[in-house]
Amino acid sequence: MSITIDENRLLSEIEALASFSDAEPPAVTRIVFTPTDLKARAWLKARCEEAGLTVCQDAVGNTFARWNGSNPSAPVVGAGSHIDAIPNAGKYDGVVGVLGGLEAIRSLRQSGFHPTHPIELLIFTAEEPTRFGIGCLGSRLLSGTLSADAARKLKDNDGATIDEVRREAGFGGELEEVKLPNGYYKAFVELHIEQGPLLERQTIPLGIVTKIAAPASLRVLIEGAGGHAGAVLMPDRHDALCAAAELILVVENAASTTGASDTVASVGICEVFPGAVNSIPSRVRLSVDVRDTDLQRRDGVVRTIEAACDSISDKRQVSIQSELLNADAPADCAPAIIEALSQSCRKHELNFIPMVSRAYHDSLFMARIAPVAMLFIPCRNGYSHRPDEYAAPEDIVRGALVLAETLAALSK
Numbered sequence: 001m002s003i004t005i006d007e008n009r010l011l012s013e014i015e016a017l018a019s020f021s022d023a024e025p026p027a028v029t030r031i032v033f034t035p036t037d038l039k040a041r042a043w044l045k046a047r048c049e050e051a052g053l054t055v056c057q058d059a060v061g062n063t064f065a066r067w068n069g070s071n072p073s074a075p076v077v078g079a080g081s082h083i084d085a086i087p088n089a090g091k092y093d094g095v096v097g098v099l100g101g102l103e104a105i106r107s108l109r110q111s112g113f114h115p116t117h118p119i120e121l122l123i124f125t126a127e128e129p130t131r132f133g134i135g136c137l138g139s140r141l142l143s144g145t146l147s148a149d150a151a152r153k154l155k156d157n158d159g160a161t162i163d164e165v166r167r168e169a170g171f172g173g174e175l176e177e178v179k180l181p182n183g184y185y186k187a188f189v190e191l192h193i194e195q196g197p198l199l200e201r202q203t204i205p206l207g208i209v210t211k212i213a214a215p216a217s218l219r220v221l222i223e224g225a226g227g228h229a230g231a232v233l234m235p236d237r238h239d240a241l242c243a244a245a246e247l248i249l250v251v252e253n254a255a256s257t258t259g260a261s262d263t264v265a266s267v268g269i270c271e272v273f274p275g276a277v278n279s280i281p282s283r284v285r286l287s288v289d290v291r292d293t294d295l296q297r298r299d300g301v302v303r304t305i306e307a308a309c310d311s312i313s314d315k316r317q318v319s320i321q322s323e324l325l326n327a328d329a330p331a332d333c334a335p336a337i338i339e340a341l342s343q344s345c346r347k348h349e350l351n352f353i354p355m356v357s358r359a360y361h362d363s364l365f366m367a368r369i370a371p372v373a374m375l376f377i378p379c380r381n382g383y384s385h386r387p388d389e390y391a392a393p394e395d396i397v398r399g400a401l402v403l404a405e406t407l408a409a410l411s412k
């Protein structure tokens, strides 16, 4: 069996998918269940059907494109990722795993390979937290990490619930039906750009992920007292933004003083109300994102931040409410799939290193119900979540080739 990845087809599809965007090129913004996302989904579904795959979608819009093996009831060998993109993102995050996965499956079909196990491409709904505040919505529901009841309580910034927006987008059925049965997967493999600089720095074409770091996030609402920026004297103020500023520095300090470079924390959203030049900020909303490969250390940082909310609130006489949106455990990748990926690299004489994923991925949640592993390719300067995110064609092709080889080995 000789596998040939069609580079031109794959690259032109990556460009085509990037054209479904609510931002000016080269930036890509594709928020789940927006008209743009729905157009991108329709385009992608047509590509999967064109490739001879049978497409079905669940109640939250997770999309499965299936190639039945000679034993259709055998556990599935899956590949996939996401196509939603945060505001002002690039064109490769998630997309390389989806279109690279599709190309891997097409290349196997064209090579004359016949799988025993079904091979399925899975396009997850809302890996990014942009709309509903938590990431990996689709894979949390598939794995049962998030219950249907808890999902129904999530709202977007306009107050719309998941049930409202998914039904409006054409995805009916009940959220209870999204969870996959135990044993559904034999294996799941996610191809992704590294989103960090290590492969590029070491000029190594591939990374095999052995562990995915544990993410947590909090939403913090600070309410102080507004007023006239000229008339209210300094001793009388309860400035919500000044309290937020103190808290943001606590977040930075808590992560940088654990003594481990694996601990990271960021405040990515700071909304100030009323946002007028001559008005004291009365209300601030912050989002806090904390990650670590070590769960205890990550939780220690979260506790420090929560304690700081109380002490800053006392000191400044402002109200600070923090809500822990998610605090997930890390995941270990499955040795058997790591080995299958390693063998595929060796077969094609491609150098690789084991890696930790500091970004989260749907595989973090799929690991709760299936043996998973991830394959990373380099991206320029390690840039991701920005418009100049870039992966070189030869790296994308190598990733798709190793993925194809691995899907073949696992589905025999």
Ligand code: GLV
Binding pocket: 127, 128, 135, 358, 359, 360, 361
């Ligand atoms: C995924 O997009 C992440 O934030 O790690």
Ligand code: MN
Binding pocket: 093, 128, 385
């Ligand atoms: Mn992302």
Ligand code: MN
Binding pocket: 082, 093, 094, 127, 192, 361
């Ligand atoms: Mn991603």
